[in-house]
Amino acid sequence: MKTERELELYFGPQHIGMVGNFSITLKVEGDRIIEASANPGYLHRGFEKLMEYRTWIQNFPMVCRINVIEPDSMEMVYAMAVEKLAKIEVPERANYIRTIVLELARLTSHLFGCWAYANMLGFDTVAQWAMYHRDLLLDLFEELTGARVYHIYIWPGGVRRDIPKGFKDRVLNTLHTIGSCIPDYDNTFFNNRLFYKRAKNIGKISKDEAKKLGATGQILRAAGIKYDIRKVEPYAVYDKVNFEIPTREDGDAYSRVWVIRDEMIQSVHIIMQCFEKMPQGEVYNRVPNPFKWKIPKGETYVRVESSRGELGLYLVSNGEDKPYRVHFRTPSYPHGLIILEKLLKNASIADVGNIMISLYVVAPEIDR
Amino acid sequence: MRNKLQVKKGSFLRPFKAIRYLFEKPGTLRYPFEQKEPSPRYRGFHLNDWDKCTGCGNCADICPNEAITMVEITEIKPKPGEKNERPKIDYGRCCFCGLCVDICPPGSLRLSRDYFHIHFDKKTFTLLAKDEKTDKEHFLSAEKYSIFQASLMHRKENNEGFVSDLKYSLFEPERVPMPQVPPEKRKLSFIEQVLGYSQQEAKKEASRCLECKLCEDACPAHLKISDYIRAIYEDKPDESLRKIFEDNPLPAICGRICMAHCEEVCSLGKRGKPVAVRWLKRYASDMIKDYKKALELKPIKPTGKKVAVIGAGPGGLSVAYFLKLKGYEVTVFDSLPGGGGMMRIGPPLYRLPIESIDKDVNYIASLGVKFKFNTTVGKDISFEEIYKNYDAVYLGIGTTVSRSTHVKNSDKAYSALPFLKENKIGKGVKVGREIIVIGGGNVAMDVAREALRLQHIQYPGEKVVTKTVSLEDWDIMPATKEEIEEAKAEGIQFNPGWGPKEIKVEDGKVKGLLCMKVKSVFDEQGRFRPTFYEEKEMFLEGDMVIEAIGQVPDFSFIPKELFDKLEFTPRKKVKIDENGKTSLPKVFAGGDIVNLNLDAVTAIADAKRAAEGIDLYLKGDK
Numbered sequence: 001m002k003t004e005r006e007l008e009l010y011f012g013p014q015h016i017g018m019v020g021n022f023s024i025t026l027k028v029e030g031d032r033i034i035e036a037s038a039n040p041g042y043l044h045r046g047f048e049k050l051m052e053y054r055t056w057i058q059n060f061p062m063v064c065r066i067n068v069i070e071p072d073s074m075e076m077v078y079a080m081a082v083e084k085l086a087k088i089e090v091p092e093r094a095n096y097i098r099t100i101v102l103e104l105a106r107l108t109s110h111l112f113g114c115w116a117y118a119n120m121l122g123f124d125t126v127a128q129w130a131m132y133h134r135d136l137l138l139d140l141f142e143e144l145t146g147a148r149v150y151h152i153y154i155w156p157g158g159v160r161r162d163i164p165k166g167f168k169d170r171v172l173n174t175l176h177t178i179g180s181c182i183p184d185y186d187n188t189f190f191n192n193r194l195f196y197k198r199a200k201n202i203g204k205i206s207k208d209e210a211k212k213l214g215a216t217g218q219i220l221r222a223a224g225i226k227y228d229i230r231k232v233e234p235y236a237v238y239d240k241v242n243f244e245i246p247t248r249e250d251g252d253a254y255s256r257v258w259v260i261r262d263e264m265i266q267s268v269h270i271i272m273q274c275f276e277k278m279p280q281g282e283v284y285n286r287v288p289n290p291f292k293w294k295i296p297k298g299e300t301y302v303r304v305e306s307s308r309g310e311l312g313l314y315l316v317s318n319g320e321d322k323p324y325r326v327h328f329r330t331p332s333y334p335h336g337l338i339i340l341e342k343l344l345k346n347a348s349i350a351d352v353g354n355i356m357i358s359l360y361v362v363a364p365e366i367d368r
Numbered sequence: 369m370r371n372k373l374q375v376k377k378g379s380f381l382r383p384f385k386a387i388r389y390l391f392e393k394p395g396t397l398r399y400p401f402e403q404k405e406p407s408p409r410y411r412g413f414h415l416n417d418w419d420k421c422t423g424c425g426n427c428a429d430i431c432p433n434e435a436i437t438m439v440e441i442t443e444i445k446p447k448p449g450e451k452n453e454r455p456k457i458d459y460g461r462c463c464f465c466g467l468c469v470d471i472c473p474p475g476s477l478r479l480s481r482d483y484f485h486i487h488f489d490k491k492t493f494t495l496l497a498k499d500e501k502t503d504k505e506h507f508l509s510a511e512k513y514s515i516f517q518a519s520l521m522h523r524k525e526n527n528e529g530f531v532s533d534l535k536y537s538l539f540e541p542e543r544v545p546m547p548q549v550p551p552e553k554r555k556l557s558f559i560e561q562v563l564g565y566s567q568q569e570a571k572k573e574a575s576r577c578l579e580c581k582l583c584e585d586a587c588p589a590h591l592k593i594s595d596y597i598r599a600i601y602e603d604k605p606d607e608s609l610r611k612i613f614e615d616n617p618l619p620a621i622c623g624r625i626c627m628a629h630c631e632e633v634c635s636l637g638k639r640g641k642p643v644a645v646r647w648l649k650r651y652a653s654d655m656i657k658d659y660k661k662a663l664e665l666k667p668i669k670p671t672g673k674k675v676a677v678i679g680a681g682p683g684g685l686s687v688a689y690f691l692k693l694k695g696y697e698v699t700v701f702d703s704l705p706g707g708g709g710m711m712r713i714g715p716p717l718y719r720l721p722i723e724s725i726d727k728d729v730n731y732i733a734s735l736g737v738k739f740k741f742n743t744t745v746g747k748d749i750s751f752e753e754i755y756k757n758y759d760a761v762y763l764g765i766g767t768t769v770s771r772s773t774h775v776k777n778s779d780k781a782y783s784a785l786p787f788l789k790e791n792k793i794g795k796g797v798k799v800g801r802e803i804i805v806i807g808g809g810n811v812a813m814d815v816a817r818e819a820l821r822l823q824h825i826q827y828p829g830e831k832v833v834t835k836t837v838s839l840e841d842w843d844i845m846p847a848t849k850e851e852i853e854e855a856k857a858e859g860i861q862f863n864p865g866w867g868p869k870e871i872k873v874e875d876g877k878v879k880g881l882l883c884m885k886v887k888s889v890f891d892e893q894g895r896f897r898p899t900f901y902e903e904k905e906m907f908l909e910g911d912m913v914i915e916a917i918g919q920v921p922d923f924s925f926i927p928k929e930l931f932d933k934l935e936f937t938p939r940k941k942v943k944i945d946e947n948g949k950t951s952l953p954k955v956f957a958g959g960d961i962v963n964l965n966l967d968a969v970t971a972i973a974d975a976k977r978a979a980e981g982i983d984l985y986l987k988g989d990k
Contacts, residue, residue, distance in 0.1 A: 057538065058432035061465030125386055132395045139407075146411040146479070146530045152465045160470075161409065161536055188386045193378040289575050290430060290471065290538050292601055 005029050009349070013042050017353030019116050020363035022336070024356070028349060036344035036352075038337045043367040051326045056082055056156070057290040059323070064150050066328065067365050069112050072105035073306035075154040077328075080235060080302040081315040082156040086295045089285055094158030096278040099236040101144070101154060102304075103267040103274075104171070107178075108137045109307035110260050110267075113360055117257060118189055120353045121198050126189040133178045140171055158284035168275050175268050182265075190261055199254035203343045203355035206251060213342065214334035217309025218259045218360060223251035229305035241273040253358035260360075294321050308332060308360045328368055336361035400515050406481040410529035411464045413482045414457050416497035418444065420476035423451030424580035424635040427468035427477055430538070435461035436468060439496065449586040449633025458494045459485065466530050471538045473578065473635035479530040484518035492521060500525040534639055541640025544573040546647055551857040555817075556824045558717040561854070562624070562647070567603075570651040574601035576636060577643045583630035588965065588973035591615045593630055593645055600648055605655035606662035612649060613663055616972050617689035617732060618682055620724040621708065623650025625715045627848070627967040659731040668735075671695040673986050676758040678702075678745050681709020683959035683971035684764035685729060688737045690979035696986070698737045701754070703744035705793070707732075710766050710960075711968065713789035714811070716818040722793075746925025755930070755955075760982045763942070763950070763957040764975065767919035767966070773806060777871035780878050781806075784815050784916035791818055799823055800912030801832050804881045806868050807916035808838025813851040815916045816860050835861035835908060837868060839886050839898050863908065867900050871913055880909040921961045939964065947981025948974060956982055 009026040012018035021042035027035040047066050051059045063078040064071030076098060083090060090098075111134040119127040138148040143164060145151035153160050189195055205215065210223040220227050228245045230238040246262030248255035287293060297319040303312040309331030318324035336359065343355050397404060406412065423446065428436040435458045444452040455468070455477065468477055477497065485493065500507035507525040508517055534541050547563040548554075554561050565573060579594040587593065592611045599608035612619045626646050634642030656662045673696050677684045680702035688698040704712055707729030711720060733739055745751055755761060770783035782797070784807070790797050801823065805816040816836050823832035836855075838845060841864045845852060856862070866883035873879060885904035891897040923931060935943040935951040941962055948956045958974025960966045 054432055057467065058430065061432050061463050061467065125389070135395075142410065143407040144409075146407070146409040146466065147464065150463070150465075161533065164409070184386055184389075187379075187382040189383075191376060191378040192383045193380045194383075196376075196378040284536050286540060287538075289540065289578065290467075291579055292575050292577070292598070 006034065011352050012039075017120065019120070019353070019357055020361070022356075022361070022363035022366070024340070024344070024352065026344070026349070026352065031348045031350070033344050033347050033349065033352070036341050038340055040337065040363065040366045043364050045367070047368045048326045048328065051323055053322065055290060055321050056086075056293050056295060056323070057287070059326075060155050061150070061152050064152060065364075066368050067306070067330070067362060068149065069362050070105050070109040070307050071150055072101050072154060073304050073311050074328075075152065076102060076236075077302055077304050077311055077313045078315075079154050079156050080304070081300050081313045082295065084300045084302060085298050085315065085317050086156065086287075086293075088157050088287060090158050091282045091285060092279050093162075093281045094283040095236045096274045097159050097163060097283060098154050099238065099241070100171070100271050100274045101141075101151070101159070102236065103270045104137055104140060106267050106307045107264055108134050108141075110264050111137070113260060113307070113357075114185075114189070114257075117357045120357050121195065123189055123192070123195065126185065129181065129185065133181070136174050136177065140167075140174055143167065143170070155287075157287045158282070160284070162283045171271065171275070175271065179268060185261075190258065195257075196254060198354065199257060199358065200252060201250075202253040202351055203256075203347070203358050204250065204252040205339065205343060209342075210251065210339075213339050215309070215339055216331050216334075217305070217307075218256045218263075219251075219309070219335060219339065221245065222248045222255035222259045224249045229303055229310055233303065235302075235304055237274065237277075238270075240277065241270050243270050253354060256358050256360070292321070294319060303329070306331060308362065308365075309335070328365075330365035330368065332360075332362045332365035335359045336363070336366050403515070406483065406529065408481075408529065410481040410483070411466050411479045412529050413459070413480050413485065413523070414455070414462075414468070414497035415478045415480045415499040415528065416455060417476040417478075417499055418454060418502045420474045420638075421454055422449075422474055422476075422580075422582060422633075422635050422638065423453040424473060424578070424582055425451075425453065425455075426471045426473065426578050426580055426635070427455050429579075430467045430471045431462075432465065432467065433461040433463055435459075435463075441496075449582055449629075451582065451585075454496055456494060456496045460490075460493055467538070469530055469532050470536060471578070472532055473539060473580075473640075474638035475532040475534075478528055478532065480523065481527045481529040482518075482523050484515060485521075486515075486519035487521065539578055539636060539640075540576045541636060543576070543641035543644055544569045546644065551854070551859070554718060555820055555858040558821055560721055561718045562650075564654055565644075565647055565651045567655075570600055570648060571603065573644050574598070574648055577601070578635065580635050582633050582635055583643075583645060586629045586633040588629065588963075588970040589615045589976060590973070591630075596652060597643065597645070597648055600652060605652050608652040609656050609659065609662050610664070612652060613659075615976065616969070617686055618728045618968070618972065619649050619653035620727045621682065621711050621720065622969060622972070623647070623653050624720045624724060625711065626969050627965070629969070653727070659727075660734060665693075665735075668693060669695050670697070671986070673697065673759045674699070674757070675760045675762065675982060675986075676701065676754045677762045677764060678751075678754070679709055679764035679766060679959070680704070680707040680729070680739065680741070681764055681766050681959060681971065682711060682968040683766075683975040684709065684762065685732055686972045686975035687762045687764060687956075687958065687979050687982075689732045689735070690976055691982060692732070692735045692737050694979070694983050696982075699740060699758070700737060701740045701743050701745050701749065703742065703747075705741050707739060707741070709764070710768075713785065713792050714814065716788065716814050716821075717792060718817075718821070719814070744925075750927075751925050751930070752927060759954065759986055761955045762975075762978055762982065763955060763961065764959045764971065765921060765923075765961060766971075767921045767960045769920050769922050770915065771918045771920055773868050773915055773917060775868045775870055777873045777878075778915070780871055780873055781913040781915050784811050784914060785919060787815060787914055788818065791822065797822065799826060800878075800910065801827060801830065802910040803834045803912045803914065804908055804910040805834065805836045805914045805916055806838075806881070807918075808836065808840045808864065809846040809916065809918070810848060810851055811918075812836055812838065812916035813847045813855050813860075815914050817855055817858060819912075819914065820858055820860060833861065833910075834859075835863060835910070837863045837866050837881065837883055837908065839865070839867050839889050841865040841886075844889065863906075866906060867898060869900075869905065872907070878911055878913055880907055881913055882907050919960075945981075946977075947984060948978030949981055949985065954985070956985075 012023035023039040115130040145153040295317040299316040312329030314327040316325040438453040446452040596608040596611040631642040708725040885901040887899040956978040959971035
C-alpha cells in the first residue's frame with residue numbers, strides 16, 4: 001500500500017553519488033528505501049550483436065571495450081573461446097605473459113575500485129593515491145601493449161608482441177613503489193575507524209543468499225565462500241603458481257573491501273612467480289589469414305575470474321568467418337541488478353552509493 | 369566459526385600519519401609545460417611510407433571501424449603492379465587498434481607516438497597518412513616541435529611507435545614449400561621436377577592470399593586470381609577451374625611454365641614469399657581429370673563463319689578456344705605433330721610433360737576445333753589458299769628460328785631450338801662431355817639443364833660439365849631467379865659477364881670457346897648494344913657449344929605482295945590495332961610476333977583480345 005509519505009527518487013544517471021552511466025529508481029519513505037529498481041541501459045552499445053557482423057579478428061578491438069576498467073579479461077575470455085573452437089595452441093611463454101597482464105589488470109581494476117569507493121565515502125586522499133598508482137600501472141601497459149586503456153594485446157594464438165627489454169625490472173619497481181604504500185593505505189583507509197564505521201554491516205549478504213542470487217567474486221568470497229575460477233578451473237598458468245584465495249566471513253561492504261585489498265597482494269605474488277618461471281620462446285602462433293579465417297561449427301562456454309567475479313563467454317560458430325552468436329556472462333549483471341536491488345531494501349539513502357560501489361558494479365558490463 | 373583474520377575496528381588517529389604526504393613531490397605532470405613521453409610501442413596517429421605502400425588496400429579491408437578509405441592520388445605514378453591509392457584515415461572512427469599495421473604486407477603503414485591533434489576544423493580529423501619523407505612541411509624535428517605547433521597540424525619526425533613485425537603479422541609471409549625432386553636425383557633423368565601440392569598443402573597456400581588483387585592487374589590476361597585461389601581454399605577445384613577458363617584455356621600448361629607476373633607483384637612478396645599462384649593453378653587443373661564435366665559448358669550456337677589459326681601455340685590454342693565458344697568454325701594449322709607450339713618443343717620434359725600439354729589441347733579439340741597438324745603453311749598448304757577460304761586469319765606463329773652469335777666457327781655450334789625439339793619430341797641428341805651454353809635467358813637455362821641430364825644419361829658415372837656464358841652479369845641476367853637457383857643446385861657452372869669471341873676448332877672438332885670481358889650490355893637509351901674489352905680474354909674448354917641467345921620469327925610463308933603490306937613497329941614487331949588486327953585485311957595477330965614479353969600468358973592475353981576483335985569484325989561484316 002502506498003502511503004502518503006512515500007516518494008520516488010531518481011538516483012543517477014546524473015547524480016553526485018553515482019559512478020558510471022547507471023541509474024537506480026528508489027521508492028523512499030523518509031530516509032528508508034522501501035524498494036529500489038536498477039535502471040540500466042544508458043550505455044547500451046549492442047556489442048554482442050555487432051560482433052556477429054565482424055570477422056573473428058575484427059572483434060578483437062571491440063571486445064575489450066565492453067569493460068573499460070579491466071579490458072584484459074575480456075580479451076582473454078574471447079581469445080580462449082576462439083582458441084577452443086578453432087583448436088589453436090598457445091605457446092607456454094604467451095600463457096605466462098597473459099597471466100602477468102591479467103594480474104596487472106586486476107591490480108589496475110582494484111585500484112580503480114579503491115578510488116571509487118574511497119571517493120564515494122569522502123576519503124579523497126586515498127582516492128588520489130589509488131588513482132596515481134593505477135596510472136603507474138597504465139604506464140606499464142603502455143610500454144607492453146602500446147595503449148593505456150584498450151590494450152588489444154591478448155589475442156588468439158598468444159599475445160601480440162613479446163615483452164620489451166627491461167620490462168620485468170620496471171614492473172617489479174612499480175609494484176615495489178605501490179607496495180611500499182600499503183601501510184599508508186592501511187592507516188588511512190582500510191584500518192581507519194571512520195571507514196569501519198561507515199562500511200561495517202552495510203550491504204550485508206549471507207552465504208546462502210549470495211549463492212542463490214548468483215554472486216561471484218568478492219561478494220561471494222566476502223561472505224565466506226572460497227570460490228575462484230582461477231582455482232576451480234585454472235586457465236593460463238594459474239595451476240603453476242601458488243596463491244591464496246582471501247576470504248572474509250561477514251559478507252558486508254567492509255569485508256568486500258578487505259578481500260579486494262588482500263587480493264591485490266596475492267596478485268603481486270602471482271606476477272613475481274610468473275616472471276621467475278617464465279620460459280623463453282615464442283609468444284604467438286599465427287592464426288589463419290583474417291580475410292579467410294573460418295572457424296569450424298561448434299559452441300563453447302569459457303570463463304575466467306575477472307576482478308569482479310566470474311566472466312563467461314558463450315560463443316557459437318556456424319562454420320563462417322564471423323561468430324553466429326556471442327553472449328557474455330558478466331559479473332556485474334547479477335551484482336548490479338539483482339543483488340543491488342535486494343541490498344538496497346531498507347538501507348538509508350546515504351548508503352546507496354556506498355552499497356553500489358562496494359558491490360563493484362561496472363555499468364558498461366551490464367549494458368553490453 | 370570466526371575467520372582467522374580478526375576484524376579490526378581501526379583507529380581514529382593513525383590516518384593522520386598521511387599528513388607527511390603534504391611535503392612530498394606530487395606525482396602529476398604540469399601539463400602543458402611537462403609532457404608525457406609516450407612509450408616506444410605507442411599506438412598513435414598513422415604514418416605511411418608512400419614509396420613502400422603498394423595501394424593494396426588491405427588496411428582498409430581489415431579496419432573494424434571502416435575508418436580507412438583508399439584515395440586515388442593522381443600525382444603518384446604507380447610502379448607496375450601497384451596502385452596509386454593511399455589510405456586516408458578518419459580519426460573520428462579510428463580506434464588505434466593497429467590491425468592495419470599488422471596486416472600491411474609491405475610494412476609501410478605504422479603508428480607514430482604522436483597523440484596531439486588540435487584543430488577547430490573537424491575536416492582535419494580525416495587525413496591521408498604520410499610520413500616525414502612525403503610531408504616535409506608538417507613533420508618537424510624534435511627541437512622545433514611543440515604543442516603550439518601541434519595545434520597547427522604539425523607532427524614530430526622520427527617518432528615511430530607501433531610498427532609492423534613479420535613475426536607477429538596477420539598474414540603468413542612464408543610459402544608452403546613445393547615438394548620437388550632433389551637436384552642430385554633429378555639431374556639424372558627427365559622426371560618432372562615439381563611434384564605438385566597435395567590437397568592440404570594447396571588449401572594452406574591458398575589461405576595466404578589476402579585478395580588485394582594487385583596480381584590481377586599485373587597478369588597480362590587478367591585472370592581472376594583471387595577468385596580461383598579462394599575457390600581452392602574452399603575446396604572447390606572445379607569452381608576454381610571455371611574461373612581460370614574465363615580468361616585462360618591452358619591451365620595445365622600455364623600452371624607449370626607461366627612466367628607468373630602475378631607473383632612478382634604479390635603484396636606478400638614485398639617482405640615474404642609471394643603466393644604460389646602458378647602452382648595453385650596447376651593444382652586446380654591436376655585435380656580435375658575431366659575438364660568437360662567440371663566446366664559445365666553451355667551449348668554453342670554456330671555462326672557459320674570460318675576462322676583459320678596459324679600456329680597451335682598458346683596464342684593459337686586460346687584464340688581457337690575463345691572463338692569456338694562464340695560459335696565460329698575454327699581450323700588450326702601447325703607443322704608439329706601435336707598442339708602446344710613452342711610449349712611442345714621448348715620447355716624440357718622435367719618442366720612440362722607432353723601429357724599436360726595434351727590435356728589442354730584435347731579439351732579444346734573436344735569442343736570441335738579442327739586441328740591440322742604436320743601441316744606447314746607455305747609448304748603443305750599455301751597462305752593464299754587459307755587467306756582466300758577463311759573469313760579471318762589469326763597469326764600465332766611465334767618466333768621459331770634461333771639466332772646465332774655469328775662469331776668465327778659459329779656454324780659448328782648447335783642452336784637452342786633444334787636441340788630442345790630433338791630432345792623433347794625427337795630421337796635425342798648425342799651430347800659432349802663438356803658443354804658450353806651461350807646465353808643467360810630462360811631458354812639457355814632449359815638448354816643447359818637438359819644438356820646436363822643428357823650427359824648424365826649418356827655418360828653414367830663419368831665426369832661431365834655443363835657451363836653457361838652470358839653477356840649479362842648476375843644482377844641483370846634475364847633468366848628467372850628460380851631457374852638460376854635450380855640450375856646452380858644441379859651443378860651448372862656460370863660465367864656471367866663474358867661474351868663469345870670465337871669457337872676454337874681443331875681437326876673439325878670443337879675445342880672450346882674464346883670469350884671476352886663485357887664492358888656494358890645496354891647503351892644509354894637502354895637498348896641492347898653490348899660492348900667488350902677486346903683484350904681481356906678467357907678460354908673455356910668444351911667439346912660442344914649450344915647457342916641460346918634468342919629467336920626470331922619466320923614470315924617466309926607469306927607471299928611477298930602480302931608481306932609488303934604488313935606493317936611493323938620500330939621494335940620489329942607486327943603492328944596491330946586495339947582489336948589485334950594487323951594492317952592486312954582480315955588478318956589478326958598475337959603472341960611473340962606482337963608483344964615484347966615473349967611468354968605464354970601474354971600470348972593468351974593477345975589471343976583473347978584478338979578473339980574479341982575477330983568477333984567484332986565478323987559481326988560487322990554481316
